[in-house]
Amino acid sequence: MEEDDVTIREQNFHSQVREYIICFLLFAVLYIVSYCIITRYKKKSDDHEDEDAVVNRISLYLCTFTLAVSGGAVLLLPFSIVSNEILLSLPKNYYIQWLNGSLIHGLWNLVSLFSNLCLFVLMPFAYFFLESEGFAGSKKGIKARVLETFVMLFLLGLLILGIVWVASALIDNDAASMESLYDLWEFYLPYLYSCISLMGGLLLLMCTPVGLSRMFTVMGQLLVKPTILEDLDEQIYCIQLQEEALERRLNGIGSNSHYHGNCQHLYKELDNIRNQRSKLERRKKASGWEKNLLYPIVMLILLAGTALSVMFVALNIVYLLLDETALPKGSTDKGIRSASASTSFGVVQAIVEILLMFYLMVSSVVGFYSLRVFQGLTPRKDDTTMTTIIGCCVSILVLSSALPVMSRTLGITRFDLLGDFGRFNWLGNFYIVLSYNLLFAVVTTLCLVRKFTSAVREELLKALGLDKLNLSNSPTDPESGKHSANGHQKTL
Numbered sequence: 029m030e031e032d033d034v035t036i037r038e039q040n041f042h043s044q045v046r047e048y049i050i051c052f053l054l055f056a057v058l059y060i061v062s063y064c065i066i067t068r069y070k071k072k073s074d075d076h077e078d079e080d081a082v083v084n085r086i087s088l089y090l091c092t093f094t095l096a097v098s099g100g101a102v103l104l105l106p107f108s109i110v111s112n113e114i115l116l117s118l119p120k121n122y123y124i125q126w127l128n129g130s131l132i133h134g135l136w137n138l139v140s141l142f143s144n145l146c147l148f149v150l151m152p153f154a155y156f157f158l159e160s161e162g163f164a165g166s167k168k169g170i171k172a173r174v175l176e177t178f179v180m181l182f183l184l185g186l187l188i189l190g191i192v193w194v195a196s197a198l199i200d201n202d203a204a205s206m207e208s209l210y211d212l213w214e215f216y217l218p219y220l221y222s223c224i225s226l227m228g229g230l231l232l233l234m235c236t237p238v239g240l241s242r243m244f245t246v247m248g249q250l251l252v253k254p255t256i257l258e259d260l261d262e263q264i265y266c267i268q269l270q271e272e273a274l275e276r277r278l279n280g281i282g283s284n285s286h287y288h289g290n291c292q293h294l295y296k297e298l299d300n301i302r303n304q305r306s307k308l309e310r311r312k313k314a315s316g317w318e319k320n321l322l323y324p325i326v327m328l329i330l331l332a333g334t335a336l337s338v339m340f341v342a343l344n345i346v347y348l349l350l351d352e353t354a355l356p357k358g359s360t361d362k363g364i365r366s367a368s369a370s371t372s373f374g375v376v377q378a379i380v381e382i383l384l385m386f387y388l389m390v391s392s393v394v395g396f397y398s399l400r401v402f403q404g405l406t407p408r409k410d411d412t413t414m415t416t417i418i419g420c421c422v423s424i425l426v427l428s429s430a431l432p433v434m435s436r437t438l439g440i441t442r443f444d445l446l447g448d449f450g451r452f453n454w455l456g457n458f459y460i461v462l463s464y465n466l467l468f469a470v471v472t473t474l475c476l477v478r479k480f481t482s483a484v485r486e487e488l489l490k491a492l493g494l495d496k497l498n499l500s501n502s503p504t505d506p507e508s509g510k511h512s513a514n515g516h517q518k519t520l
Contacts, residue, residue, distance in 0.1 A: 047131050051138060055096060062095035066417060069407040079170060083157060087414050090154040094146040094421040098428040100139045102389055105432045106382040108132050109443050113378050136446040143429045147224065148188075149181070151422050156180040158414055192220055228430030229437070232392050233464065235427070236434075237472040239395025240334050241479035246394060247330060251323045267305045274298045333387045334476060336380065337440070341469045344439025348462050356436040356445060356455045381441045385431065388440070392427050437461055438468060 066088065073084065111127050118124055160180070162172030274294055348355070397406045405419045412420075433455070435441050445455075455461070 043130065046126055047134055050126065050131060051135060054135075055100065058096040058099045059092060062099060063092045066092055066095060069409055069412040070417060071411050071413055079168075079173075082170060083173065084414055087154040087158050087418065090146075090150045091414075091417050091421045093142075094151055094425055097139065097142040097146050098421070098425045100135070101143060101425075101428040102386075102431055104136060104139055105385055105435055105441060105443060107135070108446070109378050109382060109441065112443065113375055117375075133446055143425065146425055147422070147429075148185075148220075151418060151425075152181055152184060153177055155415070155418050158418070188220070192223075224426065225430055225433055228426040229434055229464065231396075232427060232430050232434050233468055233471070235395035235399065236388055236392045237395070237468065237475045238398055239391030239393065240337070240472055241475040242394050242398045243330055243391055244327065244479060247326050248323075251326060253323055264305060267301055271298065271301050271305065274301065333384060334472070337384055337388065337438075338469055338472055340384070340440050341438050341465050341472075345462065345465045345469065347439065348458070348465065352458060355458060355461055356433070381435075384440050385435050388435070389428065389431055392431075393424065396423060396427065437464055439465070 070088065073081065111132055114124060114127060156177040157173060160173040160176040162168050162176055166172045166175075274297060277294060396402055402423070405416055405423065407416065407420055432445060436443070436445055437455070
């Protein structure tokens with residue numbers, strides 16, 4: 029008996045060590061990728077080692093950690109679905125015994141823990157540490173900035189706890205709820221993270237439909253469109269005439285300081301014209317398969333992904349109306365191969381669900397940066413400040429943490445939420461879940477209808493040569509004035 033107990037303890041020990049090693053390797057890969065992404069956009073600083081350089085480096089490491097956690101949150105459901113399908117297909121294979129329910133649950137719990145840590149501790153610390161200078165009258169240095177940062181974190185924590193306490197007391201005023209107000213670990217943090225997840229779900233609801241319609245424009249800018257009823261040679265010739273006219277005007281003005289402001293405007297307009305000419309030349313040099321085959325295929329893939337997303341949401345609405353057990357729920361079962369996550373079409377449906385989840389995440393990020401409110405957070409290559417990077421990391425963390433919940437709430441997948449992700453209070457509210465599905469379906473449909481009708485109208489006007497008449501712009505519109513100015517230059 030003692031030997032059996034020792035053997036069981038050894039097996040448990042080796043299993044835990046194996047899980048820790050796998051989690052560490054996965055996170056190391058995510059950390060390296062995140063570091064490469066952030067350093068690509070971070071504003072280049074001097075190599076001089078000073079106090080600000082140390083602060084920037086610490087903030088960079090914290091942002092990299094947060095972005096790696098965001099990547100882990102995005103990969104949670106796809107990794108769990110793939111693991112579930114592999115275990116169902118090969119239940120007794122020796123070489124995949126490491127891929128078990130304990131590992132999957134551990135990953136979900138770690139991502140949930142690190143998401144809370146980054147959102148409530150690391151990112152506020154990075155921001156306050158970056159903006160701190162030390163208290164007045166104290167000796168300047170790293171220690172003074174760290175002290176000020178911790179004081180600001182303490183005050184922020186008191187403010188958040190007070191807001192949550194008041195909100196909880198107003199919503200639930202029964203005796204049990206009043207007693208739970210004094211339980212910090214079991215009540216405050218889960219309730220606070222539940223509110224953050226609801227806010228993230230609402231942010232996804234606002235960004236994803238916009239991103240789904242915006243994806244067509246983004247891919248249209250990256251790819252070469254087919255030339256239908258367009259004469260590229262004539263357009264290039266007109267652009268060259270505009271460019272030559274602007275160059276003659278700039279040469280005529282010369283270095284006269286009286287026209288300095290006008291010169292800046294002309295130089296900016298000249299850069300825009302040169303960019304337009306380079307785009308037209310790229311379209312002219314593109315091969316036939318790239319213009320006539322690749323572009324339509326990519327557009328059809330985007331359209332199919334969007335249509336499948338709306339179809340899944342519509343089916344989920346029907347399921348919710350017919351059966352209340354379709355509500356998203358958490359799973360406490362340590363095993364994950366009790367049933368397939370895609371019972372209708374097996375592995376094919378699982379692959380489609382994973383692709384849709386990645387598509388929704390990319391669309392939500394595109395939609396987030398397309399909204400006018402968040403356009404100031406758009407990162408630029410080698411020209412993004414650390415404050416902007418912190419804002420981007422927090423935004424992406426909120427979006428990615430809410431992605432598994434949104435995917436399950438919308439019915440994109442039937443895989444049960446694991447760990448703390450399935451303990452959110454609002455997931456069991458039928459009216460919230462149903463309203464979320466209805467809003468997503470309606471807003472996505474409206475965005476797509478508006479997108480395609482405006483695109484078709486613009487293309488028809490452009491093909492018929494009526495785009496120069498400014499039918500869609502009023503005479504007082506600045507864009508109208510810009511086009512008419514270009515048209516005047518063409519006549520020159």
